[in-house]
Amino acid sequence: MKVNRKTKLDTEIPTASMPDIIFMLLIFFMVTTVLREYSGLPISLPKAKRIEKLTSKRHTSHIWVSKDGLISIEDKLYASDGIRHVMYEKRVADPQLVISLKADERAKMGLISAIHGELRKADALKLNYSSKTAVD
Amino acid sequence: MARKRRFKGGNIPTSSMADIAFLLLIFFLVTTTIDMDKGLGMVLPAEGEEIEISKKNILNCLINSTGNVLLGGEGLEIRDLSKLIRQKLAENDKLIISVKAHKSTSYKDYIAVIDQLKRANATRISIAESN
Numbered sequence: 001m002k003v004n005r006k007t008k009l010d011t012e013i014p015t016a017s018m019p020d021i022i023f024m025l026l027i028f029f030m031v032t033t034v035l036r037e038y039s040g041l042p043i044s045l046p047k048a049k050r051i052e053k054l055t056s057k058r059h060t061s062h063i064w065v066s067k068d069g070l071i072s073i074e075d076k077l078y079a080s081d082g083i084r085h086v087m088y089e090k091r092v093a094d095p096q097l098v099i100s101l102k103a104d105e106r107a108k109m110g111l112i113s114a115i116h117g118e119l120r121k122a123d124a125l126k127l128n129y130s131s132k133t134a135v136d
Numbered sequence: 137m138a139r140k141r142r143f144k145g146g147n148i149p150t151s152s153m154a155d156i157a158f159l160l161l162i163f164f165l166v167t168t169t170i171d172m173d174k175g176l177g178m179v180l181p182a183e184g185e186e187i188e189i190s191k192k193n194i195l196n197c198l199i200n201s202t203g204n205v206l207l208g209g210e211g212l213e214i215r216d217l218s219k220l221i222r223q224k225l226a227e228n229d230k231l232i233i234s235v236k237a238h239k240s241t242s243y244k245d246y247i248a249v250i251d252q253l254k255r256a257n258a259t260r261i262s263i264a265e266s267n
Contacts, residue, residue, distance in 0.1 A: 018154055019150075019153050019154045019157055022154060022157040022158055022161055023157050025161055026157055026160050026161045026164065029161065029164035029165055029168055030164055032168060033164055033167055033168045046243060046244045046247040046248070047247075048175075048176055048247055048248070048250070048251035048254075049251055049255060050176065050251055050254035050255050051174045051175055051176055052174070052175070052176070052177050053173075053174050054173045054174070054175070057173075060173065065243075100173050100175060101175075103243050104243065105242065105243055105244035105247070106242055106243065106244065107242070107243040108239065108240050108241070108242065108243070109199075109237040109238065109239060109240070109241040109242070109243060109246055110239035110240065112243055112246065113237070113239075113263075113265055116180060116263060116265075117265070119180055120180050120181065120182065120183045121183055123182065123183070125179055125180040125181070125182060126177075126179055126180075127177075127178045127179070127180055128173070128175040128176065128177050128178070129175045129176040129178065129247055129250065130173055130174070130175040131174065131175045131176060131247055131251075132174075133174065134251075
């Protein structure tokens, strides 16, 4: 008895589904891309070793503090007692909000402490001191 | 003069679709930032949530404006901090480290101290108001 075998072999890679695969990748990158970026202030971040990654960019809000004591949120300058209103609104809109404090390493603690107080008043309690990875 | 027009099927050319999709894909690949922000995590206490803690469970850590550190009354280098705090935590696991910084202390020194505390696996960190 002869076994009926397919002898015809496809030697070509099927390219008909290639656009579908590419589109799928495209849609993934389109969804994950966050285009809204703020330029912030020129700062040099402090270095630390025991650092953790922020889980989501979408739930992160940045506060820039320059060495001269300027405070910038979304490219607008604020006085230290104006932060609470902005942050409170953000906190209400997004309960998972994490504040990423991008402060210059030469900033003074008096100001940082004032920001702590403002964030406490705004109920935005999850804070992250943005820093670079230290090598030692 | 009338031209003769021949109708050649109604197909949209799909051969270039892959190229267009590739181009868009490359654009989004380039604009996506994979590297996330990194930093030291901290949870602030809620407003008006002051609790009394017995004195023996508090370890004061003072930082002055020139970056010198005083831990529980004795001065030491910032980089020796984690070792000492690890020892103190082993003696008393309820220990709360209260970090107090002078108004003109630089942020860099403060971060160095917080980093040292994190390295010693201290979870109870309190930040006192600078004044």
